[in-house]
Amino acid sequence: MPGRMSRGKIGRMTAFDVRPITEEERRSTFDLLRRALHRPRATDGFWARVGVSWPAAHKFGAFEAGSPIGIVSAYDTEIAVSGGRTLPVAAVEGVGVRADRTRRGVLSAMMAAQLADFVARGLPLAVLHASEPTIYGRFGYGSAALGKILRVTRPAARLHERVATGGEVRLLTPEEAVKEIPGLYRRIGLHRPGMIGRPERWWPMAHDRHVNADDGHQVAVHSGPDGDDGFVVYATIGSRSVDAPDRGAVLDVHDLHAAGPAARAALWRFLLSVDLVSEVRARHRPVDEPLAVMLTDHRHAATVAVEDDLWLRPVDVAAALAARTYRAAGPVVLAVTDRLLPANTGHYEVGPDGARRTDAAAELALDVDTLGMLYLGQWAATTLAEVGRIDVRDAAALGRADELFTTTAAPWCGTAF
Incomplete structure (x- = not known):
């Protein structure tokens, strides 16, 4: 692991250590990350709910005089590759440097320590979502999968009568969603290259806090002949204004997975059937998801943008x-x-x-x-x-x-x- 290092900018030197964080440093590094991402420090209540998703393992911090000035984090999971095989992969998350210590080599030192750790542990691949795409190419990451942003106008959009759906869709309570969706995601499986597993630590931060909070998230599950085979997590966002007092809400699709085309179509049919909605939006959908041609009028489904989704680094x-x-x-x-x-x-x-x-x-x-x-x-x-x-x-x-x-x-x- 890298030892004590010095970096400078415009004549000013910053001495810092890069090392694995300790259990006692979990919350301080989490707060550092939130500040780097322009978010407030975690409240005690928030930390109590999501702290389990921020273990000390596989985190490297940069420390100056004992205080954290940078953090890189990853967790181990698996990724699907061509041919249906899954490989061990490091999912890189939580990368940040304190605002007054950027551009002094802190990030480079932490990323070097992290890569050395991946090599030592025999991981063949690492992946991440890039908040700033210009950063990660110099560390060997390339944009490996794209996602599209969809906007579907309602109530005009509806599925064509020949699109097979079948089965039933039911809404879950928050308690049911927390309990049932992790197992359903595992049953659906990693059926596309680039899909990754969701370990136990992933759910409290990325799923449970959304469906448990009073922020409009709902969860619907599709059941087919063989049982539950798809789900969608979405939020309802008000869009009325003085100029449009009768405008319906926007359904913001947060997470949608299905085991096959019929289950996927049934979930979209459900979303397009919700009353008092003017628009359905979905971000980071597969670029080849054929929603437009599933509609009676394909013009009601627009691809607003195509974005980089997953970045991959062969280790x-x-x-x-x-x-x-x-x-x-x-x-x-x-x-x-x-x-x-x-x-x-x-x-x-x-x-x-x-x-x-x-x-x-x-x-x-x-x-x-x-x-x-x-x-x-x-x-x-x-x-x-x-x-x-x-x-x-x-x-x-x-x-x-x-x-x-x-x-x-x-x-x-x-x-x-």
Whole structure:
């Protein structure tokens, strides 16, 4: 682990230590993070509800004179990759530096300590959601999955009569939602590349506090022939104004997962049937979710924006490449450069039979963050080469790489952390 370090800016020096935090430092580092994200300190009541989601394990803090000035955090879970396999992954969350200590090397030192920890523990991948996308490329993370923001106008939008739904939808009480939804998420499973598991510590902060609070969140579950197979968590937001006194509420979809198309369609049918609603909004939905063509008039479902969703960092390139499957095409030799984890730097042959290190000449050369963009299948190698992210040494390899890495379903995470 890094020891005492010094960094300076404009002649001023900041001496700090980077080390794992202790149990006694959990709340002070949590408050530091909230201040860095422009949120108030946690009240005693809030901390009592969500503190279990902020354990000391896998957190590195930067400390100056014993006080925290920075924090990076992660938790261990699993991620789905092409072919249906799941891999261990570090989900990076809670990254922040005190406002008066930014741009002095604090973040770089903490991220280096965190990466060293991932390597030591044998994790092949790390993922995160980026609050500021320009930050994480220099640490080897690439934008690996996108999500779209949907806006559906009501009451005009309705599902086409030929869209199969069936089953029943029921609303849960907050107590039922806290008890039932974790098991339902596990039963639905990680069926797309990029989806991640939700360990026990995830739920109090990211789910329970929303459905237990008096802030308008509701939870609905779909039941099909084999039992519960989908759920949606949504909030009701008032939108009336002086100029629009009769305007209906907005349903803000927070979390929607289903085991198949029929359950997904039934949940959307339910959302579009709620009375006194003028609009349904949903953020970070799969880019290939076909809601528009499920409607009688596709114009009532608009994609407002497409955003970066999941960022991915190969920690062990050989293990990560070997773990996923590839489509039928001739092998391609990649030259990967990893400046922070030089053990990853080397040549890798990727083909339908798997991936392995090789001494063969490289056909395509890329940095590890670009490999992160390619890994789940979101971006085509041809596209990345066109914008200069891939150095092409054999043009014929681009088409083969496009076919090898593509996936049937667009990658999607679907879990906030």
